């Protein structure tokens with residue numbers, strides 16, 4: 006378990022505080038509004054995750070937001086949280102504009118926490134001063150002094166953010182930050198509010214602040230980056246390298262517009278590249294996947310499959326060369342163990358890019374041990390299926406194996422099938438089978454439906470006295486590209502069983518099943534499998550025409566016209 010250093014005024018220099026703002030900036034994502042009970046559940050999970058600070062909301066925004074902040078302050082911030090890495094509750098923070106009304110509301114929200122924090126902000130960029138606040142720089146300086154001091158009278162822990170710091174003139178920014186420190190701010194958070202900076206600039210901004218702001222050592226410098234250019238994590242890491250010791254982040258990177266720096270990315274970058282950064286956090290990384298799912302469910306924001314750390318594909322491998330490498334040594338294609346972030350295991354996804362090593366591995370996991378010839382046949386079927394389907398699932402593989410195994414001893418194999426059917430005309434099937442002699446046999450037949458037509462055409466070639474007893478079809482996988490599986494039961498008729506009089510009635514029934522994304526192909530394969538089993542028992546002796554006709558009548562109903 007990592008050591009928690011949540012509430013020390015000045016943590017050790019190698020400790021990066023994780024300030025989670027999923028419930029405040031995260032909730033500012035259009036459409037991400039959460040209910041009070043969802044917020045409480047997430048706050049409990051964040052505490053268990055080991056975050057140092059939870060920004061719970063903006064109490065001046067609405068009575069419900071105030072209530073959610075108060076509830077979290079009491080339920081999560083006032084006592085030790087079960088499962089939290091250390092028995093200290095997290096700091097509970099609320100945001101406020103630089104106004105007395107907002108600050109009073111924020112205090113009303115967090116006051117009952119064991120470690121409350123008021124976070125107040127005021128923009129410092131010329132664009133914001135001129136067009137939004139309509140204030141002069143002098144007015145901004147006065148307001149910061151007055152409002153930080155006002156907050157500090159209420160609360161010992163006050164964070165100040167110069168909004169849009171990334172586009173602010175550095176000299177003015179330094180003056181504002183000095184004013185905030187002098188008025189009692191304990192954390193100075195530097196937001197790249199509109200995600201404008203690039204990593205070198207943001208790192209230089211933090212370095213400049215640490216060098217030029219008088220009294221900076223009395224406060225913790227924090228980074229708060231937005232992802233408008235996809236640089237939020239890179240910028241935050243550069244800020245940390247330049248001396249910031251708090252990172253403001255959200256789960257899954259949600260937040261205003263393109264979102265904030267993702268908690269999981271910062272924490273795992275620091276942990277995985279510890280040799281580069283030499284820094285640590287108090288996060289129990291094994292909780293990351295759970296909290297990610299919780300936030301996704303509460304906000305209704307699905308995590309993109311290729312999202313770093315928490316995306317469904319973050320520990321999944323589809324291409325054969327990667328899968329082969331992974332089977333030989335995990336570090337060939339993974340820089341983190343999935344268990345470190347609470348993902349049960351690496352997934353080798355079987356698809357069109359997979360190779361034999363991965364297929365054999367999955368087959369063995371499923372309990373199938375195929376010889377080389379069977380594996381080669383299964384691999385060919387697997388590739389054919391993968392060309393039609395996005396993912397080849399375990400049921401698909403099982404269906405392939407049973408078909409492959411049956412096919413190994415098959416006397417007749419399906420070479421081609423063509424069916425014409427619909428609301429007009431007569432269902433007609435043309436079948437081409439490879440026979441025991443290695444030659445191709447082609448027949449066409451008309452039936453009551455496409456399956457009946459196909460079976461009649463097969464009967465015309467195989468010519469073994471039999472009756473179809475049962476036919477059933479079901480989808481073995483989900484979705485429109487599902488693999489369909491057909492099962493049939495075929496009874497050997499008297500003519501064939503005469504050759505083996507010892508067989509009782511039950512032993513004269515043969516089942517077969519076939520799988521394919523085309524249900525008619527699956528039907529033909531299933532029927533052939535059953536007939537092949539029958540032939541393997543009774544031997545190959547073509548029935549005479551009379552028997553064939555009799556069998557067709559009893560087996561499939563309507564009379565047959567056979568096209569040759």
Ligand SMILES: CC(=O)SCCNC(=O)CCNC(=O)[C@H](O)C(C)(C)COP(=O)(O)OP(=O)(O)OC[C@H]1O[C@@H](n2cnc3c(N)ncnc32)[C@H](O)[C@@H]1OP(=O)(O)O
Nearest residue numbers: 033063065066067102103104126127128137138168198261
């Ligand atoms: C970068 C960020 O993430 S900032 C945080 C964003 N979060 C939110 O906005 C929380 C939700 N907001 C709300 O519910 C509402 O905007 C409220 C309740 C806060 C304010 O609502 P209203 O009083 O109706 O004001 P409105 O939102 O329309 O305009 C904002 C006002 O605050 C002013 N203001 C903006 N930032 C600050 C600040 N940091 N300190 C003081 N005043 C500010 C604006 O200049 C504007 O003032 P004006 O009315 O004199 O022109």
Ligand SMILES: CC(C)C(=O)C(=O)O
Nearest residue numbers: 126166168169196198
């Ligand atoms: C309120 C501040 C910290 C903010 O969210 C931003 O500037 O992006």
Ligand SMILES: [Mg+2]
Nearest residue numbers: 030198229261
């Ligand atoms: Mg923000």
